[in-house]
Amino acid sequence: MAEVSAEARIEAPAEKVWAKLTDFSVYGEWNATHTSFPKGPPASLEVGGQFEENMKLMGFPAEVTWTVEDLADTRTLAIRGKGPMGVNVGTRYTLTADGDATTVRVDGEFTGAAVSLMAGKLKDSATAALNESLRKLAGLVT
Known part of the structure; x- marks a missing residue:
């Protein structure tokens, strides 16, 4: 398993960050x-809803x-996915209001x-991403 996380304070209210x-x-x-949504972006978000996404990580599609x-x-959006070569991916976005700003934390796991063959490189690449x-995201909402 490879776990990654990142956190940033964005100078915008949680509602505005969530909207973006x-x-x-x-x-x-x-x-x-x-990179794209091969069947189009999700029309709406709901627990149990599914969508497909094309991604690029470590240079690989x-x-x-x-x-x-x-x-x-x-406040929270958590998605879990199935990728190529039997890799499972999880991503959780957590927004915490902080006055007129918002702390956004992203936690990911593979x-x-x-994954065990490339855990170190995967962690570095995913954390940078x-x-x-x-x-x-901060640039789009501030």
Whole structure:
């Protein structure tokens, strides 16, 4: 298993950050690993809902089928996906209001046999992507 996380304080209220985080029409503008939604972006988010995403991590393309596991408006979005080579991926966004700003934390995990072979590089690549994504997200909402 490889676990990664990143956190940033964004100078905008949680509602504004959440609106960008869940606006899939601009997902590629801030999410550093996103390349496309092969069947179109999710029309809405609901627990149990699924969508497919093409991603690139460590320079390799991957298609992931995501399922929404947890959803609490303006606070939490957790998705779990199945990718190539038996790799399972989990991502949790947690927003915490802090006055007129919001602390955004992203936690990710990768499991599966292929992960053990490249855990170190995967952690480094995914952590860099998370930090870049949070920087870009902040730029879109501030």
